[in-house]
Amino acid sequence: DEIDGNTFICSLYCIFVLGSQMEIYPLKWIKCVLRWYWPGAVQSPDTQVGCVFGGSCVLPCRFQPNGDTTLHWVKVNGKEVKVHRYSRDQDKDQDPLYEERTSLFHDQISGGNASLSLARVNLQDQGRYLCYTKNDQKTFVILTVRANVSSFTFSGAIYPRPQLTWSVHPRPATVLQNTTEVHEDDQGLYDISGSLRTVYSDTESTYSCSVQNEHSARKFTIRQHSKSLNPEGQQSEVKIDFQWWQLNGLVTLAND
Structure with a gap:
């Protein structure tokens, strides 16, 4: 096989530089020799990729x-x-499971980019993937799927005028992106609505909406939980639990 310039330079470094320091750096020298003579013998750690259910994501691979x-x-x-x-x-x-959902970056293949774009991600996509070439260059990628609630709203007829606040546990609430609107109807009752876009990519956060006035207070929570498929392909589950307490009003949910 033809040897490119970078590989040739690396082999010289392996033989002369690390070879002269073999007693000091024995493991480095062994790995260097393995990479030179048997490219597939020394593998990098698996790359972890998290994908949003229903969206698209990229599984990285270079060669x-x-x-x-x-x-x-x-x-x-x-x-x-x-x-x-x-x-x-x-x-x-x-495989038919992946038909019309995968693509490569064709204009970047000549430069060594073999990354895979996967569309319309579903739970069956979770697991361990292998990218390899004809000369046995290998990359392993572990794909996990998460499903997040994008936004939700709370509304109702309330008196006296209420206030609405958001919180998230166990994360800081200072970066929450939320909006609140209060309207008074012709009977003097108040309708309050709020929306929140989840900003954390983890699936263990609990988002709480508190509506209160001088007489009472109620809380509305959404708890996200996603059990990911493990690398061996065992059980998978995505579950979203809803709990709410009404303040003379109606709770509505909206997913973006």
Whole structure:
């Protein structure tokens, strides 16, 4: 096989520089030799990627380009599933589960970018993926899926004039993006509505909306919880629990 300039320089560094310091850095020297003679023998740690349910995300992969570029993406949870294959400027066969949902960045492949774009993410997509090339360069990616509530509102007929506040546990509430509107109807009762866009990507946060006036106070909470699929492909679940207490009013929810 043809040897590119960067690989040749790395091999010289391995042989002469680390070789002369082998007693001081034995592990570095061994890894260097393995990478030079057996490129697939030393693997980097798995890359963790979190994707939002129903959205799109990118699974990163880079490789050292050579003359014949053949790229493979497979899912390796137990049974191997063909996700995407690229050869000679053409995308090839794949499992029906991934049809019309995967693509590569074709204009960047010649520069060593084999990252996979995955659209319309669902729970079945969770798991461990392998990106590899014809000369056995490998990258492993673990994909987990989360489902977040985007926004929600609280409204009702209340008297006296109420106030609305938001909080999130266990995170700081100072960065919450929220809006509140209070309207008085022709009977002198107040209607209050609020919306909040969740800003944290984790799935263990509890968002609380408190509505209160001088006579009473009520709280409305949304608790997000997502159990991710583990790398071995076991049980998966996405669950959102709703709890609310009305203040002479109506609770409505909206997902963006």
